[in-house]
Amino acid sequence: QSQFGGMLAMFGGTEALVPLKQPFVEKMQAAMVELSQSDSIKQALKEELEAPAMMEEIQANIENIIDQRLNELTPKMVK
Template sequence: LIDYDLLFDRFVETIMASSFGGMIQSFLGGKEAIEPMRESFKEKMSKAFEEMLSKPEMQENITAILQSFDSKIISDKVEVMIDNRLDELTPEMVKKIIQEMIRKHLGWLVIWGGVFGGILGLIASFM
């Protein structure tokens, strides 16, 4: 969805930074004088976007852009990002990550290993 408030804010910033900004500041009191136009701006921009997006040329362009997203290209970019991140890891960081994973996800394995090991040791001591 389009954030028309953000568009209006940037529009006002552009006007205030232009040569008209000084006149608006001097004669109309600044940004506050433009604020009442927000709702009208949002309505008109919404209609303008609807008109632009309903044109067949625009729909063809959007379709072409969406079709140009190749899953191979995206997966290659993700692979490069992962490789870059892995290259940044030090052995100490890997050790901490693995220890944290073991504590978080394999804690039950340690507990049950101790229980079964104790039972097996008890059985072996009677033999």
């Protein structure tokens, strides 16, 4: 329940928002694509990904994924 619930009910409830959803999603996707192509965003992401703490976290996540996959293997799958 939102503070806008009463006002929204006057305009048809949540069903009134359904036609607005797809255009909103499309505009957000376009904005994200445009933003992701910005040189400043690319540089900021590069710096974050190259940070030692981030590299350690990525490595730990990869190790966890590999361990999970190895634990899922059965002798029959290995043959």
